Amino acid sequence: xxxxxNIAEFPTGDIEQRQNEQQGEIPVAEQPEQSPEEFDVAKxxxxxxxxxxxxxxxxAAIDDQEIIDACNKRMEIDEKRAELNDSAAGVREHLKGxxxxxxxxxxxxxxxxxxxxxxxxxxxxFAKCANAMGVSxxxxxx
Numbered sequence: 293x294x295x296x297x298n299i300a301e302f303p304t305g306d307i308e309q310r311q312n313e314q315q316g317e318i319p320v321a322e323q324p325e326q327s328p329e330e331f332d333v334a335k336x337x338x339x340x341x342x343x344x345x346x347x348x349x350x351x352a353a354i355d356d357q358e359i360i361d362a363c364n365k366r367m368e369i370d371e372k373r374a375e376l377n378d379s380a381a382g383v384r385e386h387l388k389g390x391x392x393x394x395x396x397x398x399x400x401x402x403x404x405x406x407x408x409x410x411x412x413x414x415x416x417x418f419a420k421c422a423n424a425m426g427v428s429x430x431x432x433x434x
C-alpha cells in the first residue's frame with residue numbers, strides 16, 4: 293500500500309519525461325507562442341537603427357590610407373603569385389616534355405613534402421584504397 297501511495301505522488305508529466313529519457317528522447321520544453329500584439333516592431337526597428345549607426349561609426353573611424361595600403365599590398369602579392377604560377381607552369385611543361393605527367397609528378401611531390409611519419413601513414417592508406425579498388429598496390433618490403 294505504501295508503494296502505491298509513493299507512485300501517486302509523482303505527476304504524470306514526470307513519468308512521461310522519465311520514460312522519454314530512458315528511451316533516449318530529449319524532452320522539448322513547450323514555449324508559449326508570442327502573440328502579434330506582444331511583438332514590438334518599433335523596438336526591433338530601433339535596434340536595427342542602432343546597429344547601423346554602430347557600423348557606420350566603426351567604418352568612419354577607419355583611415356582611408358589603411359584601405360589604400362591594404363589594396364596596394366594585395367596587388368603586390370597577386371603579381372608575385374602570378375609570377376610564381378608562371379614558373380610552376382614552366383616546371384610542369386618541362387617535365388611533360390620529358391614524358392612525366394603532371395598528376396604523377398604532383399602525387400610524388402605531395403608525398404615528398406610529407407614528414408616520414410605522415411608518409412608512412414599515407415602509404416598504408418594509399419595501399420588500402422588501391423587494393424580495395426582493385427588496382428593492386430604493394431608497399432615496399434623493406
